[in-house]
Amino acid sequence: MRLREVKLRHVRMKMKFPFSTSFGTFEDKEFILLEAKDENGESGWGESVAFHSPWYNEETVKTNWHMLEDFMIPKLLNKDIEHPDEVSEILSGIRKNNMAKSTIEGAVWDLFAKQKGIPLAVALGGEKKEIDVGISIGIQDTVLDLVQLIEEHVNEGYKRIKVKIKPGWDVEVLREVRKHFPNVPLMADANSAYYLSDIDRLKALDEFNLTMIEQPLSSDDIVDHAKLQKEISTPVCLDESIHSYEDARKAIELGSCKIINIKIGRVGGLTQSKRIHDLCQKHDIPVWCGGMLESGVGRAHNIALTTLSNFILPGDTAASSRYWVKDIIDPEVVVENGKITVPEKCGIGYEPNREIIQQLTVSEKSYF
Ligand code: OSB
């Protein structure tokens, strides 16, 4: 395969409602959509999950644009690519910038699957025909608001509820949630809001029978997490701390977590996601697919990855309608009884809607 043209689009989508984490609030979603054309004029699609500002990691929409434009696209344009696994290798001389790498790698995987005439899920080695999904609920103004939202999403059938927590919005909130929903599979995501010195507060969460606590400590830590895991019974899940296969290997070796959240963008693409998945499987560490408030293109990639067999726990890939009045793909991602049916069409399996994408595009540039 050869990439004959790559187009970057800076897209802005209005969110249905603001989404708050321990670090701040989103009202709109800005991201880069990448379209790569092969020698037959077929298009492959990738979505950058870097946000407008660097709160989740150091990457942003602008740094991704810069990395793609000045370093990554020139390395890949018109180069012979036999298999998408080579992209990781070709870009390995560029340090980090995993979300930028993943954007173009995702488009190459889509093209590869389309050239073979198979769904992306099958190209990755996935076998599931449907996947279980949960939903992530941001920090709310009141506990009552949170309880009402949980009720809504439990009734919609989501397989587990994830609640964002931070100091001051944790023990008392989860106690109230458990009072209303004693048996719902429940987990908490702190997005690095705690320190090891908060250990008593984190221990207090053990009484709520959480499926896991996600990334309680620093975003670059695996040492303190190992100390914490020894002291609490709730399984620790790492999100922000795992950027690579090596990070995962070390975290498993240290006992820093019992579960890993794989985000394709955070680890630099589907090839690396698959490697981490396989490593975790070998060590009996279940994984699940994290979310980054993606548009339909990113959702499609998440769904394909989640078909791999060690994605045992429900992920954060909710329906398109969770965040968007109108998503940019046809059909939209639909969740029924907490399940998404994996598309059988080739490639990512959903068709990007060019008309809608054009309306949302702030700027665009093509590279030949
Ligand atoms: O930590 O998993 C996270 C959203 C933005 C940034 C980080 C995270 C999240 C979520 C929501 O939890 C995931 C989603 O619904 O896409």
Ligand code: MG
């Ligand atoms: Mg998280």
